Amino acid sequence: MIKNVPTHNDFYKTGRELLDLSWNMVAKLLVNLDEAEYYGIDADEVSEEYWSLAHRQLTTALAITQQGIEFLIKGRICEISPYLLISDSAAKWPSPYEGVAIDFSKFRTIDAQDLIRVHDTFSPVSFETEFVSKFNELRESRNVIMHSISESLDVQVAEVIESLLYMHSSLFPNESWANIRKKSLESSPNTELGSVDYISNEVCRELSIIMNLLSPAKVKQYFKIDKKMRPYLCPNCFYEANHDAGDFDYKLARLTSKEEGCSEVYCPVCDREYGVVRENCSDEGECPGNVISEVYTMCLTCGQE
Ligand SMILES: [Zn+2]
Ligand SMILES: [Zn+2]
Known part of the structure; x- marks a missing residue:
């Protein structure tokens, strides 16, 4: 008998946590650079040096992403059967004759390079070719990172972000990464130190920097929004934000269609739509906005109530 058999949710949870850890490292680097600009440092001037000093953090983030993806794929395999994760022939398994149940962790599990093959053998739907080749690229990069101290691998910040987003959206097409990020900030240890009031500010800030990059x-x-359309405040993110720290002007929401009179905005952070009325802002002289949230009674262009 075997005890402590993992479930697919165990793997998904750990996988997402690792992706978030990687995202967190990269987002911090971007936010710090952005902050420096605010304090008058010319980001373009420091940029190259900055990113070369951040090399180790970027490669580590990439390796952690890869690790996270492996967990997520193991979760997929686990949905079919957790026992498919066990490698080695039966003769090499721990003995079942010791009078106690064998802990699952005592078994050797399959190597990363075999995950896709095992999944595709037993699953009715195989992974797509693009996913497989990206996964293999990422795995090779990770091997270079883990087994060499040279800086031969040139990892760009956008590359780390993009591979994480691609992998996550391929595995969980119905999930919003922005929303997962927000939830993970809500349960981060920092919330115990009082950062809970700033989660909306923090998540909207890093996402607007990252969306600028992509x-x-x-x-x-x-993120399911058209970056070229006019940006609006999300009434809920605005409502949740802390306004003591200065103006909250992160406009990540977009109208859901280009039709005149469109009466909904979509926010990628909340991953939901909010109804709006198309009336001119009460501050008509100053603000050209005509997208008003009735429920939150505010103009989504200038934030005026
Ligand atoms: Zn929102
Ligand atoms: Zn307005």
Whole structure:
């Protein structure tokens, strides 16, 4: 008998946590650079040096992403049967004759390079070719990172972000990464230190920096918004934000269609739509906005109530 058999949810949870850890490292680097700019440092001037000093953090983030993806794929395999994760022939398994149940962790599990093959053998639906080749690329990069001290691997910040978003959206097409990020900040240890009031500020800030970095097509693919359309405040993110720290002006929401009179905005952080009325802002002289949230009684262009 075997005890402590893992479930697919155990693997999904750990996998997502690792992706979040990787995202956190990269987002911090970007936010710090952005902050420096605010204090008058020319980001373009320091940029190259900054990213070369951040090399180790970027490669580590990439390796952690890879690790996270492995957990998520193990979760997929686990949905079919957790026992498929056991490698070695029966003769090499721990003895079942010791009078106690064998802990699952005592078994050797399959290597990363075999995950896709095992999944595709038993699952009715195989992974897509693009996913497999990206997974293998990432695995090779990780091997270079873990087994050499040279800086031969040139890892760009956008590359880490994009591979994480691609992998996550391929495995969980119905999940919003922005929303997962927010939830993970809500349960981060920092909330015990009082950062809970700033989660909306923090998540909107890092996402607006990252969306700036990505092409419109990628933003559409991963955050479901058209970056080229006019940006609006999300009434809920605005409501939850802390306004003591200065103006909250992160506009990540977009109208859900280009039709005149469109009466909904979508926010990728909340991963939901909010109804709006198309009336001119009460501050008509100063603000050209005509997208008003009735429920939250505010103009989504200037934030005025
Ligand atoms: Zn929102
Ligand atoms: Zn307004």
